[in-house]
Amino acid sequence: MSKDVLVIGGGIAGIQASLDLAEMGIHVYLVESLPSIGGKMAQLDKTFPTNDCAI
């Protein structure tokens, strides 16, 4: 039995899942295939509906 979690994909969904788990004190391995995390959201200029900056 292991108490760690593997998250695959470092877009906004994988980032949020990792942070939530880590905040619960659970150790997370976050695996992302690209050189940096961020996913599509990092490529967006701003996001609806608030027009906040994406990163």
Place this chain on the structure above:
Amino acid sequence: MLDVGRHPDIDLMAYSEVEKVEGESGAFKATIRRKARYVEEDRCTGCGACKEKCPTVLPDAFNMGLGTRKAIYSWFAQGIPSTHTIDPAHCRQLNGKKCGICQKVCQANAVNFDQKDRIVELDVGAIVVASGYKVFDPSQIPEYQYRQIPNVITAIEFERLLSASGPTAGHLHRPSDLLVEAEMEALEKDVKKSEKALDKFEQKYGQASAAFYDAYQKGAYEGDEDRGKWAEKYVAHLALVEPLDALKREAEGFDVAKRLAFVQCVGSRDFRFYPFCSGYCCMHSIKEAIIANEHERETTSVIFGMDIRAVGKGFEEYKIRGGNQSGITYVRGRVAEITEGPQRNPVVTYEDTRERKVISRDFDLVILATACAPSEGVERLAEILGIERNRFGFFKTGTSQSLDTTRPGIFACGCAHGPMDIPESVAQASGAAARAAQIVTAASMRKAS
């Protein structure tokens, strides 16, 4: 993003891939390949001196190919981790040519051409799949001529053009203009080279090339081999200068794009491709039109759609505000065809269902609101994880437990199992984290008792 890099309970493994998963819920064994970056992650300071000097120029994938990057690169400027990476397919040194310039200029001594992939084994109790989506490739729709008409682009390409850190620093230069500018730049380089060659002859013979060539043509230097070469070089020079001047004249008329058209449901709600609604594309077209108008107040946009789906907190108000304040007109109709008119302007032909007419209109730039498609490599990942996909290729999840995949202990969230926007992806991620936590905390409680 920064918090992920800093959190003591998160082991960030970027530039890595899952190769194998064995075991069962509560006790999985995962094999991860940490791909060689040829840069030591703990040494690289991200200063970027290496990429300044790298001679290999490539299209920048982060900017959807609209700009360039080098063979040693950072995925994007604020990326986490900020470590640079060498692209092994294009690096000269790694392909047997003499180079290694990046290694020489790196003050941190971080470049390591001998680095190898590393295999890491992990014991985990649960897995969250958040592998996202891919933008639908609209070149599958021949009537829209994406790739044939340079000023027909996708919404994600348009995001990069709008971005202050993008390839045009946020100015809406048209891709056709960018092509001309790139051509001019290449020609200018060649012209400089040829000027240098002519210069040598001019110094040697104390005469300007044009005057010399006049006399040469009149037969003044018959039999003179060296001057013959000069004449050849001069002719070649003119063959560069004339097209360059023509391009320069053309470029004088260039302006930023101010009349925009957005084409909705490109690949979505289309039985040839995806019958579903991708959910977020109506909203991102409105957003992009609003931002474009913020950049240049006279910019106007027409959004062509069957209907505008603004379903979410504050979305309908956003849509109406866009119409009232940001120069957006909503036209009910599906675009039948896009062609190219004079001045490289794309021409949109559509049926206006309110006017009951087929209309053609030209624009400066057309933006395609592409569907949400299953991510690159999704088939392989499904096989590795031993989970099923639905009929569109996304990971299959339950109807009552909507984040559970077909294998116990593996959960999906975000666009990995279907189209959704950021707020929904975030909410689901918290749900998937909770589902995963149930498994691993049960495991630790059992251990404690």
